[in-house]
Amino acid sequence: AFLTALLVDPDFQSGYFDTSFIASKPDLMKFRYRADRGTKLLSYLSEISVNRPNGSRPAKGADPITKLPSLDLSTPPPSGSRQRLAEVGPEKFAQQLRAQVPIAVTDTTLRDAHQSLLATRLRTIDMVRVVPYISRLTPNLLSLEAWGGATYDVALRFLHEDPWERLEQLSQAAPNICLQMLLRGQNTVGYSPSPKEVGDVFIREAARSGVDIFRIFDSLNDVVSLRPSIETVLEENKLAEGAICYTSDMLSPTERLYTLDYYLGLAEKLVTYGSHVICVKDMAGLLKAPAAKVLIEALRRNFDLPVHLHTHDTAGGQLATYLAAIEAGVDAIDGASATMAGSTSQPSLSAIVAATQGTERESGIDLDALLSLEPYFGAVRAMYSHFEAGLSSPTGRVYLHEIPGGQLSNLRQQAISLGLGERFEEIEEMYAAVNKVLGNIVKVTPSSKVVGDLALHLVAGSVDPKDFEDNPGSYDIPDSVIGFLRGELGTPPGGWPEPFRTKALKGRGGHKVTAPVLTEVQKTALHGPDVRLALSQTIFPGPTREYLEYYSRYGSLSLLPSDAFFFGLEPGEEVAVSLEPGLDLYLAIDAIGAADAKGYRDVYTRLNGQPRVISVKDDS
């Protein structure tokens, strides 16, 4: 196609031997560049269509684009929380949040909901398409939680996307609503602590790239470790939401550790460190309505900060918890679009808005607007059904095992891949038993991963947890568990389980914790021109290497529509890819040939109608 364009160019025809005019034809070179990008994407599609790493495509449902609300996007979205934060600054913003009567609402659909239902697989393209509608239809949201948590890792590792590009695109698509991220304290968005310098650089870059609200937690509720992160957020003039992770059952008469006083003690520290908001992070959905009433009332009575409640609807009762919390004065709560809500995800936004409509604390969010967004997310969810965890109902068993919403769906998938899918109840019970062995800890990423890893390991080996507790020296122990016992994630609230810990570490390098340090190369990179890449390389070296390999081989895979990205194309199918506004590429596969003696197949493709044959090794 490049040659054809060249040959028909009048300058080429008139100047036959003189090619210097090419320098004055940048479009030709662009054409070449586009063709290159197209060929790379076609190579990826050919590879996926031959080898189908995600299995075969589920029955094709409605294209989510056809389900977008009908709305004129040419008018700018009304101003909202983002403008307010920029105008009045985070302290005043927090005071106003505390003083306002309407309940403030965060929409978690683009982060926690898909992390908890669809293995965090939602791709940027499916987010960025709907955000301009959200910003116009529900401009009164407090925030959009759309970044951080597991999304960073999964973007690099499985979606071959740059998480920073996602953040930038989201920030542009929702200029009026605060963007919120979940930060795992000193673990940033990873599974083990990073040096403080990494946390600092990470927060500054995130703030610059569009994050307005940082929700920050520690996986063992060691809130002292949150101080540096909170301080950096304050320096960036963004809103710091220090979180206390809720676990166990505060009002149980037998509860000795996770009591009201324990939570008030944590909140006091967060206030001292300068947190603007106190978040109660109920990651497993264990906060029952009566406990919410007591906890929220006490937090608001003891401190002047607004309180933001986060929960997961795993057992099915969390709307009741929200109503109790609202009555007790909670300032903000979290929900997800109804078609991406419920069970391990957040309660439904529509249900929240409907339940408060006509009351003193009604949210100001338009219920019809929320309803008009549900079909889009319903169609998106159907397109990602491959990643559903198979949790088709609420489960009260969460009160027994206390597995966080984001982990419950993941653990089911892990169990299935280990051939333990049929024994999931055993894994749940083992998770509860292992939690006791490890000292009845707070379980949220990454401490929850420690408990999950050990539970799977013991069920796979049919080990009795009591025997493991008595004789840990006789068993293999996953690395994450050894790291935890050494104290890499901090100290558990109830102290160390002894003599188990000493026995388990004996002969395994002892109790010595190695503090994370940066190499000189990492240090230089973090202060060099490509901070984002340096952060990814420091926090996730392996996945970043893989991302770069994919990028050099296939280009910007985030441009592909999701069903083509996950499942390739059927022979005869064509997709359009928008390289930039007004510039579409058409990619098609006509046929896939038989494997030759070496196992290669010819894939007959077309790029903007021009045929080309791509050879792919069939791994089957």
Ligand code: 3PY
């Ligand atoms: C995360 O850290 O990813 C979480 O969602 C914790 O709840």
Ligand code: ZN
């Ligand atoms: Zn959550």
